[in-house]
Amino acid sequence: MNPFKxxxxxxxxxxxxxxxxxxxxxxxxxxxxxxxxxxxxxxxVLGFLFLTAYLVNRDTLVxxxxxxxxxxxxxxxxxxxxxxxxxxxxxxxxxxxRYTWGTxxxxxxxxxxxxxxxxxxxxxxxxxxxxxxAVMQQTAQDVIIRGIRPEDGRVYVSLDRVxxxxxxxxxxxxxxxxxxxxxxxxxxxxxxxxxxxxxxxHEGD
Numbered sequence: 001m002n003p004f005k006x007x008x009x010x011x012x013x014x015x016x017x018x019x020x021x022x023x024x025x026x027x028x029x030x031x032x033x034x035x036x037x038x039x040x041x042x043x044x045v046l047g048f049l050f051l052t053a054y055l056v057n058r059d060t061l062v063x064x065x066x067x068x069x070x071x072x073x074x075x076x077x078x079x080x081x082x083x084x085x086x087x088x089x090x091x092x093x094x095x096x097x098r099y100t101w102g103t104x105x106x107x108x109x110x111x112x113x114x115x116x117x118x119x120x121x122x123x124x125x126x127x128x129x130x131x132x133x134a135v136m137q138q139t140a141q142d143v144i145i146r147g148i149r150p151e152d153g154r155v156y157v158s159l160d161r162v163x164x165x166x167x168x169x170x171x172x173x174x175x176x177x178x179x180x181x182x183x184x185x186x187x188x189x190x191x192x193x194x195x196x197x198x199x200x201x202h203e204g205d
Contacts, residue, residue, distance in 0.1 A: 082183075082192060087150045090116055090194045091157065091179055098125070098199075099143045099161060099175075101136055115189035118182060118197045140164040155179040176202035 097112045110126055117125070129136070146158040157177040164170050178200040186193040 082194065084150045086192050086194065087155060087181060088148050090181070090190070090192065090196070091148055091150075091155045092145065094179070094196045095143060095145060095157060095159065095177070099159070100141060102140045115187055116195055118184070118195045121197055121199065153180065155181065174203070178202070 094113065094116060097109065101109060110122065110129060113125065114122060141164070142162045144160045144162065146160065147156075149156045155178070157179065159175050159177065161173045161175055162170055163173060179196055180198045182195050182197045184193050184195045
């Protein structure tokens, strides 16, 4: 019997016992590296978010160039104050766009109303335009605004609709409106962020 073979067998058994331990240590090192990488990535993303928020909210530097040279002004971000004049302006734009059309112009009204009309009201107007498309394609209409009065969160409007039935025939129809407005996001066509949210029509005398 060879004693060296017995010793060799013991060494092999010892190696096999140590191998799983080494694999476990290696796995722990890999997991630790992943945790560190994840933590570093999270810190980097958080840093970018703070930097983006700072750049978005910081005051804007305005530079004007003239014959006298350059002038620098520091702008401030402030919520615009809404006045009765602003309410009247957006109301006039809405009324003129909603109640004025030429022959066949009905399809363009909704697109022109979108920047200053709430989504709910725009859906109702879409249904109204679809229902009256045939009439709008055969007639033209203009409006004469007689008065606009903002009061208690509403806007009261008096106007005359001038409906052109044919080249030689026009019909004038008085109309009273009650508008309600809401605040929303600003856009290029609506920098004040005022939206017409509802329209109540009353046929005039």
